[in-house]
Amino acid sequence: MIKNRTPLPASPSSAKRLALSACSGLVLFLGLAALLATSAAAAVPGLVVRDNPDDRGEAILVEWDGEAAGDSVRVERAESEAGPWVMRRALPGSAARFVDQGEGGPERGKTYFYRVNGQVLSATPTAQWWNKGRTNLFLILALYLGLIMVFLNIARKGGSLFIRKIAGLDAMEEAIGRATEMGKPVLYVPGIDDANNIQTIYSMAILNSVAKMVAQYDTELIVPLAKAFVLPLAEETVRSGYMDVGRPDSFRADNIRFLSDEQFAFTAAVNGIMLREKPAANLFLGSFFAESLVLAETGFTTGAIQIAGTANIHQLPFFVVACDYTMIGEEFFATSAYLSREPMLVGTLKGGDMMKLVIMVFLVVAAIAATMGHSEAFRSLLVIR
């Protein structure tokens, strides 16, 4: 049998205990909540989320005080404040910054929310027209191009611009003359790089001058090529050289030969030409790599006069050892300007010379400043971000 029970009246002492425990519970809850709220707000001191500066608008920069931050920082991202949150990176607090970019990175013009150890901030990536971190690069380039423009203008107006003679130049005419006397061909190798390489382009300017010389002497000119794209360029260069001296019928398109894209297949084939067609003059002018020594050694064994020129500094020692004359680095570029006397090339060379002068002065001043303990001021001028 179930009996209705009347609740016993609470004694004054138990009511007090109940009120006390309720109060203490409330205080504890409020305290904990306050503590949690405080800890969430102060979890990452100095937290800033903003558009990454000086870029094309595909990155957001998250920064915090690395010294005051805790052991680790969790960076999460969402497209709305309510989530869903995607983990982007967990970093040690001392890292002080994280750039959200690359794979899965933010899109330009879209607002993103970042939760960093619970604290939520938002930012929108935007593109900048000017990268301030590269202003120095722009100024150096502007100075260099400005100098070139000035000298180009002088050269175009017919101003006299002196260029010193380069040792290998006299030898070039001498070598072609010797080949003519011996009734043997001249071999011209414009390197193994493609037509977009600056050395190949300059080599074409020299090839044009060589073509004029051989056309005048009526000597055979063989031009082996390692890149198909250079073939039309070389063909046109040689043809125009023959035409300039009024001997277009002496031009033989068969002598401009594309051999192989493969470096050592090309080398083997050029070796074959040197051994079987026995050119009396070998001109290696352009961009060369590991084949340089093989070519120069084979040419040496055939007894040909050899003139080389390249800006690939690692190959220069081999040419210096195995060739009669070597145009070192920029001498090779100067040769094309000297031979062609084209205002464009002469102006570029003179502009480059003036730039070298500026660099020399800068280096001397910077070395003196560095010796006096002020190197950082000069180094910082050249920092590119």
Place this chain on the structure above:
Amino acid sequence: MPELVGNTLAGLLTLAIFSFLYKDNVVYKFAEHLFVGLAAGYYVAFQYRTVFQPNLWDRLVAGDIVSFIPLALAILLFTRMLPSGQWLSRWPMGAMIGAYAGLQLIGFLQGDLIAQVQANILSVNTGSWVTNVNNFLLIVGVLTTLVYFFFSTEHKGAVGALSKAGIYFLMISFGASYGFTVMARMSLLIGRLEFLFGDWLHLL
């Protein structure tokens, strides 16, 4: 078995190329022509598979309109074969050379010029006399080498003397580079000999 055939073929062709050390001969000529022919065939297939197909054909098939620009430029290259339209072939060449020249200018300026100038801001008062001498030599070497590559004046008198010092610095660096590369070539030769006596003849 296929490995034995492959190694024997590679070994014989290596010996055929080495025979050039004696003199130019028919065996070397055969290896040379085989190499050139195989390379030509290989590169046609290689360029088709890695350049033409993924970068042009697949994109055209997928309806990428922008890919018609390189296609048009590629077709223009063949106008060299036309008797009256040869000038059109200069357009793709001009576009490619111009684009690369612009790209390379920034690359060289940033990667070579500025980096090298930065690396040469050196002190000759570091507290260590060895470092001081080293830094002094580096500064003098760079400056005199730059004088050597200065084409706007005759190399006579003081300029001539500085330029001569520059060429000495260059020759010393070439000597070091030469020795280093010869060592690398020796290791290539050793690798080839290891193949001949190890993989092929099993004598090692």
